[in-house]
Amino acid sequence: MKTFDYARADSAAEAVRDHTPGTMYLGGGTNLVDLMRLGVAEPDRLVDVSRLPLDRIEQAGDRVRIGATVRNSDLAADPGIRARYPMLARAVLTGASGQVRNVATVAGNLLQRTRCAYFQDVTRPCNKRRPGSGCPAIAGDHTNLAIMGASEACVATHPSDMAVALTALGAEVHVTGTGGDRVIPMPGLHRLPGDEPERDTVLEPGELIVAVELPPPPPGAMVYRKVRERASFAFALVSIAAALDVGADGTVAGCRIALGGLAHVPWRAERAEQALLGGPATGEAFLRAAEAELEQASPLPRNAYKVPLTRNLIVSTLEGLAS
Numbered sequence: 001m002k003t004f005d006y007a008r009a010d011s012a013a014e015a016v017r018d019h020t021p022g023t024m025y026l027g028g029g030t031n032l033v034d035l036m037r038l039g040v041a042e043p044d045r046l047v048d049v050s051r052l053p054l055d056r057i058e059q060a061g062d063r064v065r066i067g068a069t070v071r072n073s074d075l076a077a078d079p080g081i082r083a084r085y086p087m088l089a090r091a092v093l094t095g096a097s098g099q100v101r102n103v104a105t106v107a108g109n110l111l112q113r114t115r116c117a118y119f120q121d122v123t124r125p126c127n128k129r130r131p132g133s134g135c136p137a138i139a140g141d142h143t144n145l146a147i148m149g150a151s152e153a154c155v156a157t158h159p160s161d162m163a164v165a166l167t168a169l170g171a172e173v174h175v176t177g178t179g180g181d182r183v184i185p186m187p188g189l190h191r192l193p194g195d196e197p198e199r200d201t202v203l204e205p206g207e208l209i210v211a212v213e214l215p216p217p218p219p220g221a222m223v224y225r226k227v228r229e230r231a232s233f234a235f236a237l238v239s240i241a242a243a244l245d246v247g248a249d250g251t252v253a254g255c256r257i258a259l260g261g262l263a264h265v266p267w268r269a270e271r272a273e274q275a276l277l278g279g280p281a282t283g284e285a286f287l288r289a290a291e292a293e294l295e296q297a298s299p300l301p302r303n304a305y306k307v308p309l310t311r312n313l314i315v316s317t318l319e320g321l322a323s
Contacts, residue, residue: 001036005045012054012176012210015047019178019206025049027069027108030100035113039122040129050105054210057081064214068107072162073098075106084217087241090224091165097233107209110163110173110189113200114156114264115235117141127153127197135197138300144237147299147306149263154197155300158190158265159235165224167266168241168258171214177207187258190265197264218256220245221321226260227313236261238310244321246281253277255318257293262310269293272314281322283315290314 009015015025022044026032029050035041054067057078064084066075075081076092096104113119118126118137125133137145137155145155166186173184189201203209222243228234239260247253255276257269272293279285290311297307 001039002042004043006048007045008048009052012049012052012208015049015052016177016206016208018047020045021205023047023206025208027105028071028103029108030096030104031108031112035120038120040113040120049208060213062216066106066212066214068105068209068211070106072096072101072104072106072109075162076101085165085169085214085222087222087224087243088162088165088169088214091161091226091239091241094224094226094228094239095161100233106162106212109160110166110209110212111201111203112160115159116145116156119156127193128156129198131196131198141302142300143302144235144261145300145303146263147297147303147310148259148267149192149265149296150298151193151195151197153195154193154264156193156197156264157235157261158200158263160266161224161226161236161239161260163190163266164236164239164258164260165241166212166214167268168222168243168256169214169217170256171212173209174211174213175203175207175209177204179204183213187266187268193264200264218243218245219254222256223317223321225313225317227309238262238306238313240313240317242314242317242321244281244318246322250281252279252281252285257314259310259314262297262306269314271296276318281318283319286315286318286322287311289318 024043026046026048054069058065076089082089171186224241226239227237241258243256245254259267272289275289275292
């Protein structure tokens with residue numbers, strides 16, 4: 001591991017003010033420290049923000065503000081989150097293990113890097129680590145990688161379960177930096193690879209997430225479901241965060257769908273949502289909506305299974321919510 005300087009910030013303003021090129025922020029460290037051990041991340045300086053007073057979950061009118069350093073386990077156990085936003089609590093509980101959730105922070109969860117094996121192996125080329133070096137996953141092992149929104153530069157997927165739920169809920173990410181404060185909607189924090197796969201998010205150098213704000217929960221029922229290779233500590237092959245509001249006449253009055261495990265970002269299924277609004281809440285309608293969304297899929301030979309898997313997951317999830 002490369003040697004580095006360490007400092008502990010007493011406030012978000014101090015952390016941002018002291019940011020210099022080569023500086024990285026340290027929260028729970030469950031992803032960053034692993035990448036440092038592998039030689040993927042090599043910061044010159046770490047600024048520890050884990051003890052900043054950003055560890056509260058607060059009700060603000062009909063909205064909820066979640067501090068950036070709230071631990072994942074505390075978020076999932078919060079009575080208000082469990083009652084009003086059950087899909088978010090469930091998404092957090094399906095991520096990692098209990099030990100990791102006790103350390104990992106909300107902001108760190110959103111900013112975790114891809115688990116693509118080529119990205120984590122410094123002996124192999126990877127456009128995310130060394131832009132222009134190539135993406136060996138395209139011709140190599142891409143079994144669990146992207147079928148939506150990928151590019152010739154990168155087919156990695158974003159690993160966060162929490163981010164999928166926050167995308168479906170339409171959360172807002174509050175950040176601060178030398179240029180001041182700003183609010184980034186979800187979707188919108190994460191970016192597709194394009195020809196700059198090294199950039200996972202729209203954050204500018206030195207910007208720090210200070211909170212995530214939840215709007216009022218959508219009407220109807222909501223759920224988070226995750227398909228994975230084993231029951232514990234496994235990233236999603238495909239996941240879904242969905243909220244469905246069915247009117248008294250049996251038509252869809254509201255619908256929100258976000259998908260995980262498919263793209264470089266948590267994928268908001270806008271085509272499926274538009275196809276469902278105002279129509280019947282039936283299995284046939286759910287199937288047509290899923291197929292409309294998956295028209296955008298461009299699977300590689302070894303991950304084409306994700307297309308029928310995603311279609312079936314959308315349909316079965318919506319049928320469950322409608323019933």
